Amino acid sequence: MMQMLDQVHRRKREGKDTIMFCAGQPTTGAPEAVINEAEIALRSSTLGYTEVVGDREFRERVADWHSATYGVETSADNVIVTTGSSGGFVAAFLATLDHGDYVAMSTPGYPAYRNILESLGAKILNLRCTAETRFQPTAQMLEELPHKPKAVIVTSPGNPTGTIIDPAELEKIAAWCDDNDAVLISDEDYHGMSFGRPLATAHQFSKNAIVVGTLSKYFSMTGWRVGWIIVPDELITPIENLQASLALCAPAIGQAAGRAAFTLEAAAELDEHVEAYREAREVFVEKLPEIGLGTFADPDGGLYLWVDVSEYTEDSEVWAQQLIEEAGVAVAPGVDFDPELGHKWIRLSLCASKEDTLEGVRRIGEFLKK
Ligand SMILES: Cc1ncc(COP(=O)(O)O)c(C=O)c1O
Incomplete structure (x- = not known):
């Protein structure tokens, strides 16, 4: 997964458009209240x-x-x-x-x-x-x-x-x-x-x-x-x-x-992020079956979706590599998470914006048609 992240960074440096579904972290920053406290702590x-x-x-x-x-x-x-x-x-x-x-x-x-x-x-x-x-x-x-x-x-x-x-x-x-x-x-x-x-x-x-x-x-x-x-x-x-x-x-x-x-102030901001993850989940749950990826763990929360790609590959590492090169979509191959069966699975992240999530799923669909 970290190798995939390295590739994303390299592609970005080379100016290649890449949709990132491989990240294991929020793409948002710390809540405003935390940043204010950090400024005070640095000085005092x-x-x-x-x-x-x-x-x-x-x-x-x-x-x-x-x-x-x-x-x-x-x-x-x-x-x-x-x-x-x-x-x-x-x-x-x-x-x-x-x-x-x-x-x-x-x-x-x-x-x-x-x-x-x-x-x-x-x-x-x-x-x-x-x-x-x-x-x-x-x-x-x-x-x-x-x-x-x-x-x-x-x-x-x-x-x-x-x-x-x-x-x-x-x-x-x-x-x-x-x-x-x-x-x-x-x-x-x-x-x-x-x-x-x-x-x-x-x-x-x-x-x-x-x-x-x-x-x-x-x-x-x-x-x-x-x-x-x-x-x-x-x-x-x-x-x-x-x-x-x-x-x-x-x-x-x-x-x-x-x-x-x-603080309550931070919670208000952070709960909005959870709403954004919920939206990304909804896009995936609706659109993935339409492009032929109908078997996945429907997330109840957290940041990820675990998707079965066995209909298309026996090696999700190779598949993920082709996907990033040909379609500009980075996903996490499943072997990291399941040494035995993970070569048939990938992990998608809910951290991309709704627009990027829609575009990323569209690109995976095009890739699968080929
Ligand atoms: C399930 C789980 N536990 C622990 C961690 C470690 O997180 P951190 O060390 O940033 O708290 C992660 C990071 O992705 C995780 O997914």
Whole structure:
């Protein structure tokens, strides 16, 4: 996917018109309220290291937002600020897993979990997710695993599928993890981005879960590199110690300015972005079947649409390469997200404007006719 992004940048430098459906990030900037706070912070603060676990005020904002959004009790003490949620995953994996432990995760799924875990010596248990369960895992799948996992990762809304796990199923998974001494790691990075379905936090069902969040997606602050993990009491000190060696702290400017991301003013702006993603989804859902791409995971939220291209290719990497060269449309080939079946799938992003989305689908249609 990153190779595809490099090509997009190169084509843009060469003046070649390209529609970008491959991005894994909002194309919008930070909310105005955040930019104002950043300006103030640049002038009034030394922006040195924050506390290892994060700026106290920022942690309080995250805790208040989490409590208010889901009706749970969240203490700032349990919030650890990390360099994007990516930094949170590394810390959480190091704190909870040993070399050789099994970790269950959905396939298709976000590739970085697998890449980090394999490099740490963990063993992956793939939960094959299909349209049958709306591309989300179930407690039954955990029950049927050949080995007991030490951790289970759930991502809702999903990447690459955009589907949201049913709260009742998340509750069953949380109970299964508690009964089987497995750590539930709930990636809630795309929370705030639902087109209608309810989004539950794992903390509604178990306080033992590790909840992961970020300013990168709904809050539209990808490059600011601020995320967080909300961890059970017994993990606060181990993760603080790890964080002291891994990162010292998350970026100070992102934390100082990021406090304003949780204001009503920012929410009004950010909710408009979600409306734009909803519009892009509607275009795709209506138009893709018309051009012969009728099999896809219909996203409930998030930023993506997962599309079956098996009628046209056995190798979506080659197909995506031809598509960008011949039609000027960049998509993410599926192999990153599903090593086994991803060569039959691509991921499209909901981040392009409505006009670009319409034009991009038209071009893919022309390409398929050829
Ligand atoms: C499901 C998921 N989790 C985590 C991340 C990491 O995001 P960040 O480190 O910017 O918070 C991403 C980024 O695309 C993602 O899609």
